[in-house]
Amino acid sequence: MKNGKATIHDIAEKLQVTASTVSRALNNNPRISDATKKKVLKAAKELNYQPNNIASALRSGKSRLIGVVVPTANRNFFSSVIRGIEEIANSVNYKVVISQSYDDYEKEMQTIEALLNVQVDGIIASIGKTTENVDHYKKILKKGIPLVLFDRVTNELDVSQVVIDDYYGAFQATEHLINEGCRRIVHFSNSQNINIYKERKRGYEDALLKHGIPVDLELIRFSKLQLEDGRTSMQEVIDAKIPFDAVFSASDYSIMGAMQVLKENGYKLPEDVKLVGFGDEPFTSFTEPTLTTVNQKSIPMGNITAETFFEILNQKDQKNVISKKTILKPELIIRNSSLKTQNHNSTIDLIA
Amino acid sequence: MKNGKATIHDIAEKLQVTASTVSRALNNNPRISDATKKKVLKAAKELNYQPNNIASALRSGKSRLIGVVVPTANRNFFSSVIRGIEEIANSVNYKVVISQSYDDYEKEMQTIEALLNVQVDGIIASIGKTTENVDHYKKILKKGIPLVLFDRVTNELDVSQVVIDDYYGAFQATEHLINEGCRRIVHFSNSQNINIYKERKRGYEDALLKHGIPVDLELIRFSKLQLEDGRTSMQEVIDAKIPFDAVFSASDYSIMGAMQVLKENGYKLPEDVKLVGFGDEPFTSFTEPTLTTVNQKSIPMGNITAETFFEILNQKDQKNVISKKTILKPELIIRNSSLKTQNHNSTIDLIA
DNA sequence: TTTTAATATGCAATCGATTGCTCAAATTAT
DNA sequence: ATAATTTGAGCAATCGATTGCATATTAAAA
Numbered sequence: 001m002k003n004g005k006a007t008i009h010d011i012a013e014k015l016q017v018t019a020s021t022v023s024r025a026l027n028n029n030p031r032i033s034d035a036t037k038k039k040v041l042k043a044a045k046e047l048n049y050q051p052n053n054i055a056s057a058l059r060s061g062k063s064r065l066i067g068v069v070v071p072t073a074n075r076n077f078f079s080s081v082i083r084g085i086e087e088i089a090n091s092v093n094y095k096v097v098i099s100q101s102y103d104d105y106e107k108e109m110q111t112i113e114a115l116l117n118v119q120v121d122g123i124i125a126s127i128g129k130t131t132e133n134v135d136h137y138k139k140i141l142k143k144g145i146p147l148v149l150f151d152r153v154t155n156e157l158d159v160s161q162v163v164i165d166d167y168y169g170a171f172q173a174t175e176h177l178i179n180e181g182c183r184r185i186v187h188f189s190n191s192q193n194i195n196i197y198k199e200r201k202r203g204y205e206d207a208l209l210k211h212g213i214p215v216d217l218e219l220i221r222f223s224k225l226q227l228e229d230g231r232t233s234m235q236e237v238i239d240a241k242i243p244f245d246a247v248f249s250a251s252d253y254s255i256m257g258a259m260q261v262l263k264e265n266g267y268k269l270p271e272d273v274k275l276v277g278f279g280d281e282p283f284t285s286f287t288e289p290t291l292t293t294v295n296q297k298s299i300p301m302g303n304i305t306a307e308t309f310f311e312i313l314n315q316k317d318q319k320n321v322i323s324k325k326t327i328l329k330p331e332l333i334i335r336n337s338s339l340k341t342q343n344h345n346s347t348i349d350l351i352a
Numbered sequence: 353m354k355n356g357k358a359t360i361h362d363i364a365e366k367l368q369v370t371a372s373t374v375s376r377a378l379n380n381n382p383r384i385s386d387a388t389k390k391k392v393l394k395a396a397k398e399l400n401y402q403p404n405n406i407a408s409a410l411r412s413g414k415s416r417l418i419g420v421v422v423p424t425a426n427r428n429f430f431s432s433v434i435r436g437i438e439e440i441a442n443s444v445n446y447k448v449v450i451s452q453s454y455d456d457y458e459k460e461m462q463t464i465e466a467l468l469n470v471q472v473d474g475i476i477a478s479i480g481k482t483t484e485n486v487d488h489y490k491k492i493l494k495k496g497i498p499l500v501l502f503d504r505v506t507n508e509l510d511v512s513q514v515v516i517d518d519y520y521g522a523f524q525a526t527e528h529l530i531n532e533g534c535r536r537i538v539h540f541s542n543s544q545n546i547n548i549y550k551e552r553k554r555g556y557e558d559a560l561l562k563h564g565i566p567v568d569l570e571l572i573r574f575s576k577l578q579l580e581d582g583r584t585s586m587q588e589v590i591d592a593k594i595p596f597d598a599v600f601s602a603s604d605y606s607i608m609g610a611m612q613v614l615k616e617n618g619y620k621l622p623e624d625v626k627l628v629g630f631g632d633e634p635f636t637s638f639t640e641p642t643l644t645t646v647n648q649k650s651i652p653m654g655n656i657t658a659e660t661f662f663e664i665l666n667q668k669d670q671k672n673v674i675s676k677k678t679i680l681k682p683e684l685i686i687r688n689s690s691l692k693t694q695n696h697n698s699t700i701d702l703i704a
Numbered sequence: 705t706t707t708t709a710a711t712a713t714g715c716a717a718t719c720g721a722t723t724g725c726t727c728a729a730a731t732t733a734t
Numbered sequence: 735a736t737a738a739t740t741t742g743a744g745c746a747a748t749c750g751a752t753t754g755c756a757t758a759t760t761a762a763a764a
Contacts (some may be wrong), residue, residue: 007750016713023751033712054415054471055750057406058719065470073450074430079426083452090462095470096448098425100435102696110442118447119406227638256638263640283635286579286608288615302421359720370744375721387741407720410749 084302138308437655522555582609
């Protein structure tokens, strides 16, 4: 027991039993009598025994670590999903290693490599925006390591996924604008290679069609959806003198940029133009007017993702795992930016 | 080589040498000839050898993992610091395990326990707001495990720390408001047990005193500094009919709440009241008017924290480590909310 | 009473990499 | 040419926990 760290051997010696017995007792193995278990537990406490997870991991092949790959933790959505994952993981004594890909393909590959190197028991990931080749994910599967994707998924991989119904969210958002009287709704989207944006655009289009409004391609603007992109896209539409009475953006950030530009150009919000974003970032309740947006159910998504992960992990035969796709319904959060008649009691939004 | 995973033994067998030789060759040990090293490297590549970090960790006692404890990753400041830490850590082949304490004392203790359990080589932490007893941190030190604190630090621990000069930041901010003509500056602060808030308050007071303005305790409001707290505090000041012409908040969130309440009460910003926040959260450039705030140099802080960490880690004798405190100068980001004459070209702020 | 089961524990190998020590071969010095 | 040194590599223990198999003890069944 040098270095102050007690091992099962120290406990064993103290109790004049073998390390195997101690190990089994600590793991509550039924082959050990209750009396012995009690003694072992007592001695463990006395010696301030802390199990060495690394030794355990080496022998058992389980590190009790889950690697979580997200584009960035600095985004309400992702950090909430992580929180949801942690809740479940911690409850079964697993730790989460968070890795950020910064939406960079190279970094994403490296980070996965690094996670595999620290011997995580499995990986939960949301694919970066610039990632088009998913071979690095295939590598995970080839090693027989559980993989679950959430939100930014791909169809090229036969793995379990948890997503929100982007189509539904966009449909609701667009229909809401239509119900508020809008007919010329601008839509900000991103690359159609990214599933979520494709789906959101489809929801937008279908809502228009349902209400007999033609889809005008001039109104659909593609960009990376950052704040600055929203500014640019909005300015372009204004400069081109394309008539419009609303904007539905696939991202809260770009709708933010649009809001700024609209104000700078003297538009009255929401009277002249109504706005709806996507993501329910915290700042959407700070803006003026407060922003209507789509909430992505991030914590439940994290919970479900983790649960799905553990289902797979606990399966004996990793090859015969059946992939399942869970689709969550997002929720339209109606605030002032999209309403015909403004709700001035903004406090309600903040408490809700 | 069952299970597709090659070990050093597989390489050894293929090359008809021993595992020791392979291990030394891979670790570039000078006792191995270049010819052998080359062969080993080649064979390793052929067999697609991936070192088993767990085995290595068990034997060497090094997991190449750093535990990072933050209140929440979902905060621009913290996620940027983490990014800064990762940059350095990854460059020396270390991984970062991020743990969130959610500003909860219990969770903080648990999370540290969990990190020690996964055998991290050291811990970098920012102390939670509700934490007053730091015994759990002492425990880390007692185990001889390197610990570095950043931003939310404590004097009760003899460890290296990296902080920003909160006093300086607050002083600059307050002096700026004074220079813009303000004399009755409200200050939002948090518990004075938390160092950073104490320092910010001190900076505020000293700036006032320097300019011959008395410190009026009625103007200083204590809260948890969330958005809602900012609303409440602001409303209280207004209701109490205390005259004021500016607000300097120790947090961007509460200044946000103040901004909302001021607008709701018909104040013109920045003409009637000037505002300065602290933190440079991304949303501060979205608001209207855009918010003057204090940037905390988060990425450099992360870099320096990690560098300090590795200096300690590489020290032979953990007991004789000399703690050092690095203090970074924050930067006042001047935007429209604090200016006498408004700058209407808000794009400049956004690009900067 | 003898046999059969069940119960409780021990023995020893194992996970994969590292490392102190030993030793043979090659090189240099005397 | 012999001794001294350097170089390159092997042997075997080790890190701490787990686990298949064997064994001893006790209880139940025949």
